[in-house]
Amino acid sequence: MRGTVGPGGPEDRCARAFREELPVRAMVYRGPYRVRAEEKERPRIEHPNDAIVRVTLAAICGSDLHLYHGAIPDTRPGTTFGHEFIGVVDEVGSSVQNLRVGDRVMVPFNIFCGSCFYCARGLQSNCHNVNANATAVGGIYGYSHTAGGYDGGQAEYVRVPFADVGPTVIPEWMHEEDAVVLTDAAATGYFGAQLADVVEGDVVVVLGAGPVGLLAAQSAWLMGAGRVIVVDQLPERLEKARTMAHAETVDFTEHDDVVVLLKEMTGYLGADAVIDAVGAEADGNFLQHVAGAKLKLQGGSPIALNWAIDAVRKGGTISVMGAYGPVPSAVKFGDAMNKGLTLRMNQTPVKRQWPRMFEHVRNGHLTPREVVTHRIPLEHIAEGYHIFSSKLDGCIKPLVVPGAS
Amino acid sequence: MSEPQDPRGPADRGPVDLHLADLDPDDPAYTYTADKPPLPETPEQLRARIPGWGVDLDPADRPSFPRERFDPGLNGAHWRFPERQVQHHPRERSIEHAFVTPVFGTSTPPSGLSGAVRRHAYRYSEGRNAHWLLLVAADRVGALEAALASFASRHPDDPVSETGVLSEPGHHPLRSRRGRSDVRHQVLDPVLVAAPWVAGGVLGYRVVRSAVRGVARSRAR
């Protein structure tokens, strides 16, 4: 089961065996709000279709903040986060056919088998064969045991299961920052716009101007939206929504009741579709936020989701990209029912988005790397998390660079 | 399920040549008729202003349409059911699964008191709050265990540097936070982080003090 050396050159067995014993540097979770870079055992081939990837660039996702804040059950101290990464194949298992040592690959955040009921239907994010811990979640790199208990890619090396189905060789023309953002945030924005079922001329409201919301706003135009309105409270992100996503913007702190404002802006009808790109730690209501996000009395503070239910028009569609915990949250379901809404949502099946997205990136219709604001050496991971979590310094998307200092 | 065309039917998209500006903003009556409120820009204007506007208008071009599309060859898997990964530790699993999945994560197997709580939690299905609340409790116990273990190692936990707050001075702590609604509860973060350490410290102090007193008392006797 040990890795076979690929055609990248028959490396000296001894040297390889020796290197495999050496520890590697990795981001490690210590407890809520605490992370650090540590030495860890080098990841090993555990299954014949595994690969080991040497990470060249990773990113911190808004979803990692839910873990960082201790909001996702079964997040064990000692685990390594990181589900957005690209790198170079370092070792492959005995049954791997489609990848070779030395390939530069981008890896979807989903771990998926490629062959189960769900994978065969294009729902790779719902794979049935990779998460022993929960049936409600697929497999995700570095996303707690609730998502399968895999260590993630904010590290020098990472184990990549099902190397024949997940990773894709990075096209020559693609910028490395586009590649890393495509492994999750960009694909999720694009997927979110699809789940909004946009038809020509639709008014689309995007709640949240993080990387996911910004890409969702860009994508809504591709599907023919007639208006795109982005809501957030961080000026630098709203600015990005105007310049990068050509959207109208609303700073919700400037309005007493953002739902009424959105109704006014849409002729008192409401938006045809609303995309929730905020998730479990939404702001805008002090008590709800503290109860859900700080004290964990519910599976998150569904403020944005409730705004969506209120601001969408009757018969409209809500696309939920924001992540919520498994414990119940106080969602206004009665209104959703009375309004005849369609609620669509999922973790993004990333690989399914790629062929079409690659065209959009190449043509300049989607510009993922525009969201990147910071590059953080792995050794400074604690600072990276703090800056991103507290949204200091105009941080929108921080990248993590292993081996830099 | 979602239909290729507008799921709401071939809705009247409204007269596009009407402009919001032509209407009396104080008269919302137009949304109380059959018409869709007019859009500020025509498709031609949007196409000219926004790169790629409408290139995915046809749902058939959207990768996730329809939601499920059966194609067993989609992912390049060359197995009907994956080979099974070897279990080196008894692997906890959701009781909603028939068996441990053929492939699974190997990070941080359960250990210590938190591990016992976790194993217990996995006796309840994902549908039971007990499952999740026990796991959250185990997470907090686990953080404490990890901190204690670290003090016996070469890399003791440093609650200050690990929170990253030392990055504040170089990154515009005040300017970055001006006018934000989340600042009101951000002040709670240090309390949440420090609370277990303070509680642990107080508890530790009490335990040590009562032990010392106990020893002193038994000596005095």
Ligand SMILES: NC(=O)c1ccc[n+]([C@@H]2O[C@H](COP(=O)([O-])OP(=O)(O)OC[C@H]3O[C@@H](n4cnc5c(N)ncnc54)[C@H](O)[C@@H]3O)[C@@H](O)[C@H]2O)c1
């Ligand atoms: N479905 C998926 O597959 C998937 C993938 C990636 C991320 N996500 C989720 O998407 C969400 C966004 O991710 P991100 O990386 O962009 O995160 P982010 O934290 O960078 O962005 C969230 C934004 O929401 C804003 N916000 C907070 N409360 C708000 C409110 N009430 N109304 C409007 N905006 C509000 C914040 O100011 C912030 O800019 C997260 O919940 C993340 O977990 C889901």
Ligand SMILES: [Zn+2]
């Ligand atoms: Zn993510």
Ligand SMILES: [Zn+2]
């Ligand atoms: Zn699968």
